[in-house]
Amino acid sequence: MTTVVKLGGAAGNALGPIVDELAAGTPPVVVVHGGSAEVDRLATALGRPSEYLTSPSGVVSRRCDPEDLDIVTLALAGRVQTEVVRALGAHGVRAIGLSGVDGRLLLAHRRRGVRAVVDGRIVHRSNDRSGSVEAVDADLLRTLLGAGLVPVVGPPAVTAEGEVVNVDADRVAAEVAAALGADALVLLTNVPGLLRRVDDPTSVIPRIARDRFEEFLPLAHGRMKKKLLAAQAALAGGVGRVAIAASAHVPPIARALAGDGTVIA
Ligand SMILES: Nc1ncnc2c1ncn2[C@@H]1O[C@H](COP(=O)(O)OP(=O)(O)O)[C@@H](O)[C@H]1O
Ligand SMILES: [Mg+2]
Numbered sequence: 001m002t003t004v005v006k007l008g009g010a011a012g013n014a015l016g017p018i019v020d021e022l023a024a025g026t027p028p029v030v031v032v033h034g035g036s037a038e039v040d041r042l043a044t045a046l047g048r049p050s051e052y053l054t055s056p057s058g059v060v061s062r063r064c065d066p067e068d069l070d071i072v073t074l075a076l077a078g079r080v081q082t083e084v085v086r087a088l089g090a091h092g093v094r095a096i097g098l099s100g101v102d103g104r105l106l107l108a109h110r111r112r113g114v115r116a117v118v119d120g121r122i123v124h125r126s127n128d129r130s131g132s133v134e135a136v137d138a139d140l141l142r143t144l145l146g147a148g149l150v151p152v153v154g155p156p157a158v159t160a161e162g163e164v165v166n167v168d169a170d171r172v173a174a175e176v177a178a179a180l181g182a183d184a185l186v187l188l189t190n191v192p193g194l195l196r197r198v199d200d201p202t203s204v205i206p207r208i209a210r211d212r213f214e215e216f217l218p219l220a221h222g223r224m225k226k227k228l229l230a231a232q233a234a235l236a237g238g239v240g241r242v243a244i245a246a247s248a249h250v251p252p253i254a255r256a257l258a259g260d261g262t263v264i265a
């Protein structure tokens with residue numbers, strides 16, 4: 001059975017423990033990565049700082065005009081993915097990096113008419129280059145796994161028309177897990193799970209029954225909301241359970257699978 005492990009890309013995430021754990025040998029794993037901190041760093045270095053937009057329903061996402069998409073691609077497919085693959089390789093794990101464009105692994109629909117709340121008013125953004133994953137080439141991933149490789153997958157994705165679009169990495173992980181029929185999706189992040197009080201790391205909610213999911217959604221703010229929505233999509237897609245757990249706990253994957261953090265099932 002395959003496990004999909006998503007590595008957080010915000011500040012405060014640790015890569016070392018995951019690399020050590022995969023190097024020690026695990027059942028088949030597909031790694032998915034984000035990289036928001038690196039996108040922000042590069043964006044600032046290039047003189048075009050990141051901006052985040054809030055949708056009318058309160059979901060926060062990155063502004064993604066064509067210039068922003070270039071920076072996302074440079075940061076994620078260029079730097080973050082190369083670093084994850086390098087680190088795994090240095091520890092004897094044969095990893096292969098794929099953006100959604102490679103082999104058209106992640107086929108997406110471009111979002112049309114993105115709406116954002118600016119100064120209390122709803123504005124339409126026609127220039128947006130973000131989308132949502134509609135299909136994952138699970139056969140390609142199985143081929144790589146069958147060859148003993150660890151696929152390392154990240155945004156951007158590609159549309160049927162061949163346009164590159166940014167997609168949410170938590171959502172990528174959910175769609176990859178669903179497409180593979182994974183038994184578990186592990187979302188490793190910079191907090192120890194879904195917290196009842198964001199500033200209190202001891203307030204982890206240990207377990208959420210899938211039919212009571214809606215009760216817990218209001219506890220998640222900002223980008224944690226995306227993680228919960230991704231978890232919901234994964235469960236709806238047939239994934240057995242989703243764990244949200246700390247990337248810095250050692251060994252992170254085994255601990256998450258053993259019930260560390262928040263388990264949604
Ligand atoms: N209820 C909550 N519990 C835990 N984290 C929360 C909650 N609400 C908001 N957050 C925020 O979500 C962040 C994790 O999401 P994000 O920064 O996107 O990490 P990642 O890079 O792992 O995707 C936390 O660092 C925290 O600031
Ligand atoms: Mg995130």
